[in-house]
Amino acid sequence: MAHEFSVRVYYEDTDxxxxxxxxxxxxxxxxxxxxxxxxxxxxxxxxxxxxxxxAVRRVEADYLRPARFDDxxxxxxxxxxxxxxxxxxHQEVLRDGEAxxxxxxxxVCLGPEGQPVRLPAEIRRSLH
Numbered sequence: 001m002a003h004e005f006s007v008r009v010y011y012e013d014t015d016x017x018x019x020x021x022x023x024x025x026x027x028x029x030x031x032x033x034x035x036x037x038x039x040x041x042x043x044x045x046x047x048x049x050x051x052x053x054x055a056v057r058r059v060e061a062d063y064l065r066p067a068r069f070d071d072x073x074x075x076x077x078x079x080x081x082x083x084x085x086x087x088x089x090h091q092e093v094l095r096d097g098e099a100x101x102x103x104x105x106x107x108v109c110l111g112p113e114g115q116p117v118r119l120p121a122e123i124r125r126s127l128h
Contacts (some may be wrong), residue, residue, distance in 0.1 A: 003039060027106065042126055
């Protein structure tokens with residue numbers, strides 16, 4: 001099941017030509033992942049208090065078409081794989097259904113010492 005998150009392109013997101021600056025796509029997909037986690041009922045503040053955080057381990061990105069100032073975009077997040085310590089997601093940024101950007105993102109769970117750890121049981125349950 002895919003999660004969708006809306007983003008409006010503001011002037012600050014663009015370069016001098018009015019095109020979204022490439023690094024801002026990473027911001028858009030980060031916001032969408034945070035919203036997806038919240039939608040699953042996972043309290044990231046409570047996890048952090050317990051010493052657990054999510055960290056991006058790997059991103060493979062393809063820039064397909066430019067987004068421009070004032071575009072209304074949709075970020076679609078689809079969970080592709082779950083292992084004991086990581087999540088792999090496919091994320092794409094769309095404008096009117098047309099893919100502008102896509103990425104495969106691997107996220108790991110880090111424990112209090114900053115080392116990868118198994119995903120907490122409540123997170124694994126919420127993903128199924």
